[in-house]
Amino acid sequence: MPLPEDHLEYPRRRHGMDHDLYPWSDLFDRPKVAWPNGARVALWVAPLLQWFPIDSAGKPFRAPGALTMPYPDYRHYTNRDYGNRVGIFRILDVLSELGIRGSVATNAAVAERYPGLVKEVVGRGHEILAHGLDMDHLHYGGMPEDEEAELVRGSLATLRDASGQAVKGWLSPGRSQSHATLGLLAEHGVAYCCDWANDDMPFRMTTPKGGIWAMPFAQETDDRTVMLDFKHTEDSWLQQVKDRFDTLYREAATHGGRIVSVPLHAWVAGVPYRIGAVREALSYMMGQEGVWAATGAEILQAFEASETGHG
Amino acid sequence: MSGDPGLYDYLPYKGRPKITWPNGAQIAVWIAPNIEFYEYEPPKNPLRTPWGRPIPDVLAYSHRDYGNRVGFRRMLDAMDEAGFRGSVSLNVAMCDHHPEIIKLCADRGWEFFSHGVYNTRYAYGMSPEQERSIIRDSADTIRKWTGQKLDGWLAPALSNNAWTMDLLAEEGLLYTCDLFHDDQPTPIRVKSGHRFVSVPYSLEMNDTIVYNTNSYDPRHYGTIIRRQFDQLYREGATSGTVMCIPLHPYLVGQPHRIEPFAEAIRYIAGHDRVWKATGREIAQHFLANHYDDFAAGAAQAR
Numbered sequence: 001m002p003l004p005e006d007h008l009e010y011p012r013r014r015h016g017m018d019h020d021l022y023p024w025s026d027l028f029d030r031p032k033v034a035w036p037n038g039a040r041v042a043l044w045v046a047p048l049l050q051w052f053p054i055d056s057a058g059k060p061f062r063a064p065g066a067l068t069m070p071y072p073d074y075r076h077y078t079n080r081d082y083g084n085r086v087g088i089f090r091i092l093d094v095l096s097e098l099g100i101r102g103s104v105a106t107n108a109a110v111a112e113r114y115p116g117l118v119k120e121v122v123g124r125g126h127e128i129l130a131h132g133l134d135m136d137h138l139h140y141g142g143m144p145e146d147e148e149a150e151l152v153r154g155s156l157a158t159l160r161d162a163s164g165q166a167v168k169g170w171l172s173p174g175r176s177q178s179h180a181t182l183g184l185l186a187e188h189g190v191a192y193c194c195d196w197a198n199d200d201m202p203f204r205m206t207t208p209k210g211g212i213w214a215m216p217f218a219q220e221t222d223d224r225t226v227m228l229d230f231k232h233t234e235d236s237w238l239q240q241v242k243d244r245f246d247t248l249y250r251e252a253a254t255h256g257g258r259i260v261s262v263p264l265h266a267w268v269a270g271v272p273y274r275i276g277a278v279r280e281a282l283s284y285m286m287g288q289e290g291v292w293a294a295t296g297a298e299i300l301q302a303f304e305a306s307e308t309g310h311g
Numbered sequence: 312m313s314g315d316p317g318l319y320d321y322l323p324y325k326g327r328p329k330i331t332w333p334n335g336a337q338i339a340v341w342i343a344p345n346i347e348f349y350e351y352e353p354p355k356n357p358l359r360t361p362w363g364r365p366i367p368d369v370l371a372y373s374h375r376d377y378g379n380r381v382g383f384r385r386m387l388d389a390m391d392e393a394g395f396r397g398s399v400s401l402n403v404a405m406c407d408h409h410p411e412i413i414k415l416c417a418d419r420g421w422e423f424f425s426h427g428v429y430n431t432r433y434a435y436g437m438s439p440e441q442e443r444s445i446i447r448d449s450a451d452t453i454r455k456w457t458g459q460k461l462d463g464w465l466a467p468a469l470s471n472n473a474w475t476m477d478l479l480a481e482e483g484l485l486y487t488c489d490l491f492h493d494d495q496p497t498p499i500r501v502k503s504g505h506r507f508v509s510v511p512y513s514l515e516m517n518d519t520i521v522y523n524t525n526s527y528d529p530r531h532y533g534t535i536i537r538r539q540f541d542q543l544y545r546e547g548a549t550s551g552t553v554m555c556i557p558l559h560p561y562l563v564g565q566p567h568r569i570e571p572f573a574e575a576i577r578y579i580a581g582h583d584r585v586w587k588a589t590g591r592e593i594a595q596h597f598l599a600n601h602y603d604d605f606a607a608g609a610a611q612a613r
Contacts, residue, residue, distance in 0.1 A: 002438035006354050008445070010428065013407045017376075019351045024409060028384040060365055141365035175370040198373035198380050200566065219374060220522075221567050230526040240529060244567035247385075251566075 021182070022205045022214070032256025033201065034306045039292035040252035041245070042299045043285055044261040045102030046194075046217065047091050047269075048131065049117070050173075051109045052080045056136040063135045063174035065224060065265070080135075080267045084110055084117060087270020092124060094279045098286050100293040103127040105171045105194075105263075108155035109134035111162035118162045127295035128163040130156055130190070132173040139172050139181045152184045168192065169296045171217065186210035192300050200248065201259060202303050215296055218244070218261045223269045223278075234277040241281045249288060257306070259299060260285065318476065318490065319497050319509070320609035328604035330495060330551025332596065336586035337547035339593050340540070340579055343488070343512060344386060344558045345400040345426055345465075346416070348408050349375040353431035359470070361431040375430075375561050379409055382564020387415060389573035393580040398590040400426040400465045400488065400557070403452040410456065417457045422589040424488070425449035427467025434470040442472060446482045462591045465489060465512065480505035486594035488512035494543060494552050496597040498606045506598055510553065510590050515539070517557040522568075533571030540579050547584075553593060 012018035035042055054077045056067045065080060067073040088104075095102060104121045106128055111118045122128065132139070133155045139148055160167045168191040172181065175195040185193055187209040192202070194217035202213050219225065221244050226237045241262065248258040262281070264270075269278050285291055294302075332339050351372055353361045362368035390397060399416055401423050406413050416423070427434070427445060434442050450461040464479050465488040476487060480501035487499060490509040497509040514520045516539055521527045527535070536556060543552040556576070563572050579585060588596075597605075 001436075002441050003356070003436045004354070007356070007432060007437070008441060010404060012350070013404050013428075015410070016408060017351075018348075018408070025380065026384060026411065027381045061363075141367055176364060177367060177369045179367060195369055196373040197370055198376035200381055219370070220565055230528070232526075232528050236528045240567045243529065243570060244565070247566035247569055 020206065022203055025203070027200060028255060030201070031307070033258075033303060035257040035292050036302055037292065038290065040257060040290035041249050041285075041288075041292070042257060042259045042302070043100070043291050043293040044259055044296055044299055045095060045100050045264065045282065045293065046105055046129065046261060046296070047088060047102065047264045047266055048105040048171075049084055049088060049107060049110045049266055050080060050131065050135050051084065051107045051113065052077060052135045053109075058136070060138070060140050060142070063138060063176070064229070065267075066135060083265060083267030083270055084114055087268075088117065088121075088266035090270045090272070090275045091264055091266060091278065092121070094275065094282060095126075096124060097279075098282050098293075100282060100286065101125045101127075101295055102293070103129040103169060103296040105129040105131040106159060107131050107134045107173070108158040111159050115162050118159075122163050122165065127169065127297055128159055128165050128167055129169040129171055129194070129296060130159050130167050131171045135173050138174055138176045139178050140176055141178050143178050145178075145180050148178055148180055149184055152181075152188050156188050156190070169194065169215065171195065182212055183207035183209040186212045192296060194296075202300060213300055215300060216259050216261055218263055222263045222265075223274075224265045227268060227274070234274045238277040238281050242284055245285050252290075316473070318499050319492070320613050322497070322605065322609040322612050324494075324550070327495070327550065328601060328608055329549065330597070330601050332551055332586045332588075334586065335584060337584045338540075338544050338552045338554060339586045339588045339596075340395075340554045340556070341588050341590055341593060342390060342395050342397050342556045342558065342576070343400050343465075343590065344383075344397045344560060346383070346405055346412060346560065347375065347378065347402045347426065347430040348405050350429050350431040353429065356433045356435055358435035359433050359468075378559060378561030378564060379405075379412060382560035382562070383412055385564040385566075385569045386558060386560045386572075389569060389576065391419070392573065393576040395576060395580070395587050396421050396589055398422040398424060398463070400424060401453070402426050402428060402430050402467070403449045404428050406452050406456040413456055422463075422591050423453045423457050423459050423461075424463030424465065424590060425453065425461055426465045430468050433468055434466055434472055434475065437472065439472070439474050439478060442475060443478050443482065446478060446484075450482065462486060462594065463488060463510070476507065477502040480507040485598065486510045486590060488590065494546075494554075495550065496553065496593065496601070496605070498602055498609065506602055508594050508597055508602065510593050510597075511555055513555045513557055516555060518559050518562040519557075522562045529568040529571045532568070533575040536572070536575035537578055540575075544582060544585070
């Protein structure tokens, strides 16, 4: 039996994208971006604080890093929780040492369970970036919208309350969304979202409930992806992160300011034998001329200022 | 069913007729960027699910979209610098979605062959008539946007049917990229008896296999491209070889991956007896000069 005829129908075969979330544009044809003080690269370091519940359901799929063993999966639960107890402090110390402020993607459950940790992060001048409720509460196509609305509202309320910050950025657990996610985020005062992996610079997205920025968040040089999914060593991760920086830094000379984002899962990058590679990567970047380390919100603000003619 | 797909006869590498490439080149090197469009909300195919997560799979979708927004231009620059034209493995709907990219390729004299309409529309489960209609759609779309004749085919997401090669030959195409049995072109048996060939494409040199399947690191990709070239270049002095580098801008065009690739193709371009060809040129040269010898050799070896 042949395929149903709709397989040979292409209702969205047209100029631009096959959805209405953003227009297509080529990074290399856009106006040059000017960062404060003529910086070439905005360095955006983003540690992640994640909590994987022991009774995780893994529905409708397991988030990267999720528990995999029969209940009670102590080994993965505790290995991930290590990041919140120990790993994050190694990372925070490296950042303090190098004078870097960044954005810490935080599950609301972490803020609820470990309010002191959020205070420590905030006290060091970092931005809190909302990272959903926890790593077992995914946003996904087909979920009831009222359920998702409550997840978004509740997570933001918890994180705003715990941090005293406006909390304008969002990273979904597993970078997973439903059709409604972006609209819900816009509705709840989120200015930028880090889930989409299609650009090296910010771009505007449109939702029925208002606009939202997509912020570039490294996917394939992410510490967990490189070292746990690809199974590369920390030395190789270090090389890749430096190579990534070098390309973007070189491009900035001719194409305008670039962003280098460095996601660091506290339970991956904060492990003793890996923290040296983290320090070396960030020292290398901070050692170049014209590198501006900032939070996501600051980088976005500078980007918007540059777009409207200040740059 | 004999268990043999019936595409070609066995012809061992040892003792074959020698291929000579234009201007005394001992290797034909071609680069095949897969310029693709993956749909945000594709229809379900009964045999293969396009996305791993429930739709919308925004992470996987946006990862592919990176190729068209960002990665393509990095890849283009690297190829320009080393003096390589591309043979574009094209999801032909790209002509409608991003003609800007098609123009950049066409202006450089790149070849366009078809990789189906979208990379989220598989040929699995299609009737021969349905599959013929996507071949004709491809030929019409490529002619309309680039003026070129459609000569080559790489099945969308490598989804084939047992009759696909017959249809391609009947529709006047010259070559397929879906077969991985050789480092030289091969006459392919089709029902109509048309002269139709396989041009070596590659899984091993393909950045999706290297990065998504084998999880190699970017510098190692540069290393294996050079090693593959060195071996085929040496052998090509006596056999006449083909090397293909299939690319995906969403992978090779990532900032941490572009330089090792750029360096590897500069290395290849630095050799004298290299024919920097397109898939069509390789197929045409083989058809005009070596097809008959290879077909006769295979018939004897049988």
